[in-house]
Amino acid sequence: MTVQPGEIHGLVGQNGSGKTTLVKLLSGYHAPDSGGEVQVDGAPVGLPVRPAELHRLGMSVVHQDLGLLDDFTVVENVRIGAFRRRRLTRSIRWDGERQLAREALQHLGHEIDPNARVRDLLPADRATVAIARALQHHHPGRGVIMFDESSRALPRDSLEHFHALIREVAGRGGSVLLVSHQLEEVLSVADRVTVLRDGVVVASGTPTSELDEHELIRLMLGYELDSRAPARAAVTRDGREPAARARGVCGRLVDGVTLEIGSSEIVGVTGLMGSGFEELPYLLGGAHPAQAGELTVGGRRIDLATACPRDLVDAGVALVPERRDAQGLSLSMSLLENVTLPRVRVHGSPGRLGFGWQREEADWVIRELGVRPPAPGMTVGNLSGGNQQKVMLGKWLRGDPRLLVLHEPTRAVDVAARRDLMAVIFRVATSGSGVLVAGMDANELQSMCDRVLIMRDGRIEEELRGAAVTVEGVVNAVYRNHSNGHAAVREGVA
Amino acid sequence: MAGLLRRGAERYALIGVWGLMIAFYWAIEPADFGTSGTFKTIFGSQAALVFLSMALLCTIIVGEFVDLSVAAILGLCATIVPVLSVLHGMNVTLASIIAVAVGTSAGAINGILVVGVGVNIIVVTLGMSTLLLGIALAVSHLHIVSGLSDSYSKIALADVFGLPITFYYGIAIALVFAYVLGFTPLGRHMRFVGSNREVSRLAGIRVNRIRFGAFVMSGFLCGVGGVVIAAGLGGFDPSSSVTYLLPTFSAVFLGTAVVQPGRFNPIGTLAGVYFLATGILGLQELGYAGWISDVFYGAALIIAVTLSTVVRRVAAA
Numbered sequence: 001m002t003v004q005p006g007e008i009h010g011l012v013g014q015n016g017s018g019k020t021t022l023v024k025l026l027s028g029y030h031a032p033d034s035g036g037e038v039q040v041d042g043a044p045v046g047l048p049v050r051p052a053e054l055h056r057l058g059m060s061v062v063h064q065d066l067g068l069l070d071d072f073t074v075v076e077n078v079r080i081g082a083f084r085r086r087r088l089t090r091s092i093r094w095d096g097e098r099q100l101a102r103e104a105l106q107h108l109g110h111e112i113d114p115n116a117r118v119r120d121l122l123p124a125d126r127a128t129v130a131i132a133r134a135l136q137h138h139h140p141g142r143g144v145i146m147f148d149e150s151s152r153a154l155p156r157d158s159l160e161h162f163h164a165l166i167r168e169v170a171g172r173g174g175s176v177l178l179v180s181h182q183l184e185e186v187l188s189v190a191d192r193v194t195v196l197r198d199g200v201v202v203a204s205g206t207p208t209s210e211l212d213e214h215e216l217i218r219l220m221l222g223y224e225l226d227s228r229a230p231a232r233a234a235v236t237r238d239g240r241e242p243a244a245r246a247r248g249v250c251g252r253l254v255d256g257v258t259l260e261i262g263s264s265e266i267v268g269v270t271g272l273m274g275s276g277f278e279e280l281p282y283l284l285g286g287a288h289p290a291q292a293g294e295l296t297v298g299g300r301r302i303d304l305a306t307a308c309p310r311d312l313v314d315a316g317v318a319l320v321p322e323r324r325d326a327q328g329l330s331l332s333m334s335l336l337e338n339v340t341l342p343r344v345r346v347h348g349s350p351g352r353l354g355f356g357w358q359r360e361e362a363d364w365v366i367r368e369l370g371v372r373p374p375a376p377g378m379t380v381g382n383l384s385g386g387n388q389q390k391v392m393l394g395k396w397l398r399g400d401p402r403l404l405v406l407h408e409p410t411r412a413v414d415v416a417a418r419r420d421l422m423a424v425i426f427r428v429a430t431s432g433s434g435v436l437v438a439g440m441d442a443n444e445l446q447s448m449c450d451r452v453l454i455m456r457d458g459r460i461e462e463e464l465r466g467a468a469v470t471v472e473g474v475v476n477a478v479y480r481n482h483s484n485g486h487a488a489v490r491e492g493v494a
Numbered sequence: 495m496a497g498l499l500r501r502g503a504e505r506y507a508l509i510g511v512w513g514l515m516i517a518f519y520w521a522i523e524p525a526d527f528g529t530s531g532t533f534k535t536i537f538g539s540q541a542a543l544v545f546l547s548m549a550l551l552c553t554i555i556v557g558e559f560v561d562l563s564v565a566a567i568l569g570l571c572a573t574i575v576p577v578l579s580v581l582h583g584m585n586v587t588l589a590s591i592i593a594v595a596v597g598t599s600a601g602a603i604n605g606i607l608v609v610g611v612g613v614n615i616i617v618v619t620l621g622m623s624t625l626l627l628g629i630a631l632a633v634s635h636l637h638i639v640s641g642l643s644d645s646y647s648k649i650a651l652a653d654v655f656g657l658p659i660t661f662y663y664g665i666a667i668a669l670v671f672a673y674v675l676g677f678t679p680l681g682r683h684m685r686f687v688g689s690n691r692e693v694s695r696l697a698g699i700r701v702n703r704i705r706f707g708a709f710v711m712s713g714f715l716c717g718v719g720g721v722v723i724a725a726g727l728g729g730f731d732p733s734s735s736v737t738y739l740l741p742t743f744s745a746v747f748l749g750t751a752v753v754q755p756g757r758f759n760p761i762g763t764l765a766g767v768y769f770l771a772t773g774i775l776g777l778q779e780l781g782y783a784g785w786i787s788d789v790f791y792g793a794a795l796i797i798a799v800t801l802s803t804v805v806r807r808v809a810a811a
Contacts, residue, residue: 287696313698321696330690341686342697348679 001194001204003144005041008166008176010190010208012183014220014386014414018199019179023148027054027061041142058143058174062150066130068118075101075114078133104132107165110158122273128158135169145169146177163189181414183213184443195219217415232426240264243434244317244403246284249293249304253279255458257293261403261434266425268449268469269438269460271478276458278322281407281438285319286312287327298402313342316402320393320409324385328392331381335371336362338380339395365394370420386417393421397428404428404435410444422448442474454478508752508762512769519776526779530656536771538657541650541726542568543771544664545719546742547749547763548671552712554746554758555675556705557688563604563619564716564742566626569735571597571720573630576639576729586646593724594717600626601713605706623739630732640729650726660722664764667715671760684708685757740791741770747798756806770794 003009013019024030026038028049038045040057054060068077075094078101085092101114110128118126127150134145147166166176166189180186186193187208193216195203203219240263249257253276261267271277282288283304284295290304297315312319321327329338340347340358347357362376369390371383380391393409409425410418425448429435437448445452452469454462454477462477519527526532546564553561571593578589600622607618652659675681686694687704695701724730746758748766753759773794777786 285696308700309696310698310700319696326690327692327696330686330693332689333686337682337685341682341694341699344679344682345698350680351678353677353679353682 001201003175003177004192005175006170006173007191008170008178008189009205010186010193011177011179011196012181012186012193012216012220013196014416017196017220017414019196020148020385021199022196023061023063023146023177023179025049026059026144026146027051027063040144055137058137059146060134060137060143061146061148062130062134063148066126066150068126068130070119071117073115073117074105074112074121074129077118077129078104078114078136080133100136101132104136105129107132107135122278131162135165142174144175144177146179148179149181159185183216183415187211187213187216197221220414221416232430240432243297243432244436245296246304247294247296249280249283249295250291250458251276251279251283251288253458254283254290254455257455257458257460259453259460261436263432263434264429265451266429266435266437266449268445268452268474269436269455270440270442270445270452270474271455273440275455277438277453277455278407280455281319281405281436282321284312284403284436285309285317285321285405287319287321316399318342318396318399318401318404320396320404320406322407322411324388324392329380329388329395331379333380334377335366335380335383335391336376338391339365339398342395342399361398364398365391368397368424369394370417386413389413390417390421393424397424400431401428401433404433406435406437406439408439408441409437411439411441418444442471442478445469445474446471452477505753505755508748508765508769512765512772515769515772515776519772519779523776523779527776532775532779534657536768536775537661540767540771541658541660541664542719542723542738543741543745543767544660544667544764545715545722546738547745547767548664548667548760549712549715549719550742550746551671551749551758551760551763552708552715555684555688556708557691558608558615558705558708560616561604561619561709561712562616562739563600563622563626564712565735565737565739566623566630567597567600567713567716568720568723568738569730569732570600570626570630571717572724572727572730572735573634573639573720573732575721575724576642577633580639580641580729586642590721590725593721594714597717597720598710598714601709601711601716602706604713605709608709609702609705623736627732627735630735634732638729638731640727642725642728644728647725647728650722658726660726663722664767668760668764675760680704737787740795741767744791744795744798745770747795747802750802751798751805755808756802766798 001009011019011022021030025032026049028051031048034047036047038047038049040059045053045057069080072080075098079097084096098114105112105114105128110125110132112121112125112128118129121129131147131150134147145166163185166178170176170191178186178190190208192205192207193203193211194201194205195216197220242260243263243265244261245259247258253274255276257276257280259267269277269280279288283290283293286304286307286309289306293304295302295304295307295312295315295317297312297317300315302311302315309319325331330341336358339362343361344353348354359376365371366374366376371387371390371394380388383391389410393406396404404425406425410421413421425435437445439445446469449469450466452464452474453460454464454474456462464473464477516527546568549564549568550561574593574596575586575589578584578592579586604615604618604622607613608615650658650660654662673681675684683694683699683704686697687699687701691701720730745766746763748769749760749762749764750756750758752762752765754762770791774787774790777790
């Protein structure tokens with residue numbers, strides 16, 4: 001494949017098709033098999049690529065997981081590997097470093113305290129820091145910048161700015177390689193697209209003007225697929241007890257949320273980053289202690305201020321977190337071990353684990369969610385991102401939760417996998433569970449939810465029901481009242 | 495079939511090396527090495543190391559990688575038994591129970607500090623190690639206290655099929671441990687806590703309880719080991735306990751190369767213990783003495799940890 005100077009080149013393909021592997025080959029993380037060749041600005045690059053050489057070549061990468069050091073400050077993260085030193089003492093010139101970091105961030109339209117620890121940042125700010133780090137080494141008119149799903153953590157308002165920024169990079173003659181699952185994003189931002197399927201290029205540099213979403217999906221899959229949500233069986237809920245009730249929930253961002261989730265109901269919750277919608281799942285799942293609030297599930301009242309995750313798991317609450325590697329799965333353990341973990345206490349007697357049910361559950365997850373490869377003994381860390389996501393969902397779905405709490409369940413997941421995931425979530429809902437989906441993707445919310453709650457400043461400010469749940473409706477509600485409060489500050493900066 | 499062979503080769507490579515080592519010693523020292531005495535020494539004299547490595551394994555499995563205090567806890571317990579019964583005339587059974595209680599408490603204190611308070615484990619266990627060594631030297635007045643009765647030594651030395659009963663203790667502990675890890679919910683939880691604490695917590699596992707329990711169990715095993723060692727030797731030299739620390743780590747890390755490559759496991763650890771014992775005995779019979787154990791155990795630790803790192807990387811890929 002060829003990326004022209006001055007172009008934004010999209011790279012798409014299903015999970016496991018080799019997008020990330022390609023980026024990691026180009027950035028020197030993996031060593032390629034012999035026989036390939038890479039040229040940057042006309043000059044051949046020695047393989048395997050040496051990471052130290054990347055700066056000089058004008059290549060930089062923003063990886064999928066952002067590659068940030070949580071315990072270090074923003075300035076350290078942005079400037080790592082490029083610190084300028086005093087001549088004599090070889091000590092780092094921190095004033096200058098802070099200034100450079102601040103400039104790099106301002107260039108992205110964000111005001112982030114350079115001395116803040118990355119751990120304490122919101123997801124959107126984390127992404128900004130990673131992107132700032134990649135862009136600071138860019139020489140106008142040369143080199144390649146690769147974004148591996150890095151825009152997925154950006155809220156919609158920074159997204160536009162991000163797109164403007166990469167257009168600017170391309171406009172000055174630099175090249176951008178944009179790896180993304182957001183086909184809409186690729187089609188609107190990229191000039192040309194390369195499609196990978198099973199590690200092979202199936203379309204090389206096709207101009208986006210000749211493509212639409214449907215065609216792109218066909219190329220990725222090799223067959224036709226309806227990209228809309230799968231069918232969902234209708235259920236009547238009249239007269240049934242709600243699946244869950246939350247009252248007066250308060251956390252770091254959430255400030256007094258009360259909500260009810262009906263049996264078989266899928267409720268979306270969204271808002272701007274920082275509005276609290278991204279914290280709510282973790283308060284309800286017991287992952288973060290709440291300051292106050294209670295949750296009623298299956299006839300049990302749980303005080304969220306004192307509850308531990310175990311209480312909530314036992315009550316039938318399943319939390320599917322966004323950060324798969326940190327909270328969702330144990331990457332060094334096998335698929336089977338990960339899937340069965342929450343039920344090991346229940347199924348096994350203290351003296352015996354029993355293996356039949358474990359095997360059966362693993363096979364169920366592989367079958368129902370279409371995990372590839374279908375190997376229960378495989379170490380989860382060796383599965384592709386989308387398949388890991390399926391395993392994480394399967395782990396909790398198999399327990400028939402009364403309340404399923406999801407945070408960005410289909411982020412960075414390809415179209416076919418997304419469909420599989422949605423179909424399973426729908427089935428769980430149909431069986432009578434309540435589902436709460438927290439996320440920023442209006443498309444996803446629209447195709448899944450019966451109701452969408454919009455949060456602002458830690459409170460639920462608006463509710464969309466039935467026919468009002470449309471992409472436009474959700475986006476408009478999220479961005480309404482821009483002229484005041486927290487949202488206005490962000491928008492003003494962007 | 496080829497895959498099965500390759501997996502088998504990976505899993506039991508250490509056993510193969512062990513066999514080669516035995517063949518080598520046998521070939522050059524047939525008179526000394528190729529005897530049943532050698533066999534007895536290898537399998538009958540490793541009680542301290544077996545108990546220690548099982549104790550260390552408890553905490554390593556749950557993700558606490560460097561408990562430096564196990565050897566000192568065992569040393570103190572082994573010192574307490576003869577001190578109480580020989581110097582102070584206490585009933586030897588009561589003395590043994592006290593020793594086990596002391597070991598368990600030392601493990602519990604480690605647990606409280608590391609798990610409850612969140613102090614760095616290296617600092618806690620390094621301090622605990624030196625502290626307990628000092629106490630052992632104090633209660634024994636810097637002497638080797640011996641003179642435990644012969645009848646009491648039966649609990650360690652009773653002959654079963656030609657080997658002392660301690661050998662079977664080790665086998666039994668390793669088998670029970672392996673069963674717990676592989677076939678019970680507790681074992682699965684321990685593995686997950688060692689692999690990813692947050693994932694475990696969110697799955698409803700009481701992570702801190704398991705971590706604390708591992709420290710207590712580790713202390714308990716050290717206590718029982720101390721009693722058995724003291725009984726077998728008739729007494730104990732408190733200053734000798736530190737020499738056990740390095741081989742303990744070597745054995746545990748060597749164990750990751752066997753049975754379940756890339757994972758710490760009890761059966762592999764047991765194999766590691768006897769592997770090291772074979773190596774050192776062969777060298778001693780070749781006429782190297784004194785300094786050889788330092789060189790051998792030091793080198794073995796480095797090689798074992800390197801091997802364990804490489805095996806884990808290969809197993810993950």
